Amino acid sequence: xxxxxxxxxxxxxxxxxxxxxxxxxxxxxxxxxxxxxxxxxxxxxxxxxxxxxxxxxxxxxxxxxxxxxxxxxxxxxxxxxxxxxxxxxxxxxxxxxxxxxxxxxxxxxxxxxxxxxxxxxxxxxxxxxxxxxxxxxxxxxxxxxxxxxxxxxxxxxxxxxxxxxxxxxxxxxxxxxxxxxxxxxxxxxxxxxxxxxxxxxxxxxxxxxxxxxxxxxxxxxxxxxxxxxxxxxxxxxxxxxxxxxxxxxxxxxxxxxxxxxxxxxxxxxxxxxxxxxxxxxxxxxxxxxxxxxxxxxxxxxxxxxxxxxxxxxxxxxxxxxxxxxxxxxxxxxxxxxxxxxxxxxxxxxxxxxxxxxxxxxxxxxxxxxxxxxxxxxxxxxxxxxxxxxxxxxxxxxxxxxxxxxxxxxxxxxxxxxxxxxxxxxxxxxxxxxxxxxxxxxxxxxxxxxxxxxxxxxxxxxxxxxxxxxxxxxxxxxxxxxxxxxxxxxxx
Ligand code: NAD
Numbered sequence: 001x002x003x004x005x006x007x008x009x010x011x012x013x014x015x016x017x018x019x020x021x022x023x024x025x026x027x028x029x030x031x032x033x034x035x036x037x038x039x040x041x042x043x044x045x046x047x048x049x050x051x052x053x054x055x056x057x058x059x060x061x062x063x064x065x066x067x068x069x070x071x072x073x074x075x076x077x078x079x080x081x082x083x084x085x086x087x088x089x090x091x092x093x094x095x096x097x098x099x100x101x102x103x104x105x106x107x108x109x110x111x112x113x114x115x116x117x118x119x120x121x122x123x124x125x126x127x128x129x130x131x132x133x134x135x136x137x138x139x140x141x142x143x144x145x146x147x148x149x150x151x152x153x154x155x156x157x158x159x160x161x162x163x164x165x166x167x168x169x170x171x172x173x174x175x176x177x178x179x180x181x182x183x184x185x186x187x188x189x190x191x192x193x194x195x196x197x198x199x200x201x202x203x204x205x206x207x208x209x210x211x212x213x214x215x216x217x218x219x220x221x222x223x224x225x226x227x228x229x230x231x232x233x234x235x236x237x238x239x240x241x242x243x244x245x246x247x248x249x250x251x252x253x254x255x256x257x258x259x260x261x262x263x264x265x266x267x268x269x270x271x272x273x274x275x276x277x278x279x280x281x282x283x284x285x286x287x288x289x290x291x292x293x294x295x296x297x298x299x300x301x302x303x304x305x306x307x308x309x310x311x312x313x314x315x316x317x318x319x320x321x322x323x324x325x326x327x328x329x330x331x332x333x334x335x336x337x338x339x340x341x342x343x344x345x346x347x348x349x350x351x352x353x354x355x356x357x358x359x360x361x362x363x364x365x366x367x368x369x370x371x372x373x374x375x376x377x378x379x380x381x382x383x384x385x386x387x388x389x390x391x392x393x394x395x396x397x398x399x400x401x402x403x404x405x406x407x408x409x410x411x412x413x414x415x416x417x418x419x420x421x422x423x424x425x426x427x428x429x430x431x432x433x434x435x436x437x438x439x440x441x442x443x444x445x446x447x448x449x450x451x452x453x454x455x456x457x458x459x460x461x462x463x464x465x466x467x468x469x470x471x472x473x474x475x476x477x478x479x480x481x482x483x484x485x486x487x488x489x490x491x
Contacts, residue, residue: 006037007182007206009045010189012052013199018045018206024179029095029325030315030364038182041207046174046214049203053145053172054220056200061142061170063198065119069168074195076112079105079188086187090156091316093181095324095365096279098317101156108160110448114467115164121471122169134483140475142170143222143246147215149236150185151228152178152327153282153387159185161452161465162225162474167201169474174203174221176211178228180327216240223247223473225465227284230385230411230457237460248461248473250454252385253413256289257442258402258428259296263418265303267440272391272418273307275442277369280326281389284458285414285436285443289375289382289392291402297395301350301373304391308351308369315361325365326388332365335388339370342381342392347372353389377405385411399424407433412455414444435459 006023008015018039026036060068079086087101094101126137148162159175166173177185189204205211215221216239223246226236233251240247257275259268275287292300316324326332336354343349353368367388375382375392382392396402406415416438417428425439435453438444446452451469453459463473 010204011049032363043214049174052200057172071195071197078191093183104157107157111160114448115168118168136481146223148175149226152180155181155184165470166474253284254411255414256406257287257416260419261295262420265299268418269303271442276391277389342372345379347375411458413458
C-alpha cells in the first residue's frame with residue numbers, strides 16, 4: 001500500500017485530487033522528515049462528498065443490515081492482515097511506539113467486531129394488544145448523512161468509535177481526519193475500498209476548519225461525531241445544535257488519580273507511568289495529576305520519579321522504546337512553557353524532561369517524562385490540559401479531600417483510584433465526577449461494547465461513541481401504532 005506524496009480525497013468511490021489552494025506538510029515528529037502533503041480541501045469539495053453520501057443513502061438504507069455488515073466482516077480481516085503496516089504508519093505520522101500503534105489498531109478492530117452485531121443491536125421492541133386489536137412497536141431507522149471529525153492522537157482508532165456503527169446502521173458518512181495525521185485513514189480507506197463497499201457510503205475529505213464548517217452548515221448532514229479539544233468541541237456542538245443536527249462532541253481532559261496508602265506501590269507505579277507517559281502523555285485518558293493520600297506520598301513520589309527517569313524515549317520504530325515524541329514543535333514548546341509556568345507557581349521539577357537530547361533524532365519533538373512536585377491544586381498547571389508527558393503531584397490528607405478536589409475540576413473524562421480497600425473503591429466510583437472510572441487501572445478505556453463516557457467539559461452531547469450508545473446515536477426511533485382487523489367480521 002504505497003501512498004502518493006500529495007494525499008487525495010475519496011469521494012463517491014473514487015480517489016480524487018483536491019483543488020485545494022493550501023497544503024500542509026505531514027511531518028514525522030521523531031525524524032522531522034516530510035512524509036506527504038495534505039490538502040486543506042474546500043467547502044465545495046466537502047459539498048461534493050455530502051451529495052455523494054446523500055445519493056448513496058437511498059440504496060444503502062434499503063440494504064438489509066445483515067448484508068451491510070458483510071463489508072465489516074471483510075474489513076476486519078483486512079485490518080488484521082494489514083495490522084503491522086497500519087501500525088507503522090501511525091508511528092510514522094503520530095510518533096507513538098510501534099507497540100502502542102498496534103494496540104490502537106486492535107481497538108479499531110474491536111469496534112468493527114461489535115458493529116457486526118448491528119442486526120441484533122438495532123432491533124426495536126413491540127407490544128401486542130396495547131388495546132384490543134391494536135399493536136404498537138418501535139423501529140430504528142438510520143439518520144442519513146453523518147460527519148465524523150477526528151483529532152490527531154489516535155488516527156487509527158478514533159474513526160472507528162463511530163464509522164462502523166454509522167454505516168452498519170444504514171447511514172452514509174463523510175470522515176475528516178486530523179490534518180496533522182491523515183496518512184493512516186488514507187490506508188484504511190484503501191482497505192475499505194477492497195471490501196467493495198458501494199460508492200458514496202464512506203467518503204474521506206482531508207482538510208481543517210473549512211471542511212468542518214461545511215459539514216456543520218449543510219442541511220443534508222444530520223449528525224456530527226467530533227473528537228478534539230474542548231474549545232473546538234464546544235464550537236462544533238453549538239453550531240451543530242444551532243443547525244438542528246444531532247451531535248456528540250468529545251473534548252479535552254485533565255485526568256486525576258488518587259493513590260491511597262494501602263495501594264501496592266510497585267504495581268501502581270508501573271501502571272501510572274504507562275498512563276502518564278504512554279503515547280507521550282497524548283491520550284485523552286492519560287493520568288495528569290496524581291493525588292497522594294497520607295503515607296503514600298513518600299513511597300509513590302520516589303517510585304514514580306525513578307520510573308520517569310528510566311523510561312526509554314526515542315523513535316517509536318526503534319526496538320525497546322517506551323515513549324516517542326509529541327506531535328509538533330508547537331506542541332513541544334507549549335508543554336515546556338507549561339512546565340515553566342508550574343515552576344513559577346511554586347512546583348518543584350523533581351524530574352525535568354525539557355529539551356532532551358535523543359541521539360540520532362536531535363531535531364525531533366521530544367519531551368522526556370516530567371514530574372512536578374508540590375503542585376498548587378488551584379494553579380494553572382493543575383487545571384490546564386497539558387497533553388504531554390507531565391505528571392503533577394499533589395498531596396492531601398484524606399480521600400474525601402482528594403475526591404472533592406477532583407469534583408471541582410473542569411473536566412470529567414477519567415478519574416482513577418489505587419487502593420486495596422473495596423470500601424474506598426466503592427466510595428470513589430460512587431462519588432467521583434467522571435465518566436470513565438478506573439480502580440487500580442491507569443487508562444480506563446472502555447471496551448468497544450461500552451460507551452466512551454466523558455462528563456463535564458470532556459463531552460458535549462448525550463449519547464457517546466461505541467457500543468449501544470453509537471447505535472442509538474446513529475438511528476432515530478419510529479413508533480408505530482397499528483390496528484388491523486377484518487372489517488367484514490365481528491371478533
Ligand atoms: P483539535 O481540537 O485541535 O482538532 C480536532 C479536529 O477539529 C481536527 O480534525 C481539526 O481539523 C478540527 N479543528 C481544529 N480547530 C477547528 C476549528 N477552529 N473549527 C473547526 N474545526 C477545527 O484537537 P487535536 O489537537 O487534534 O486533539 C487533541 C485534543 O483532543 C485533546 O484536547 C484531547 O484531550 C482531545 N481528545 C479527546 C478525546 C476524548 O475521548 N474525549 C479523545 C482523543 C482526543
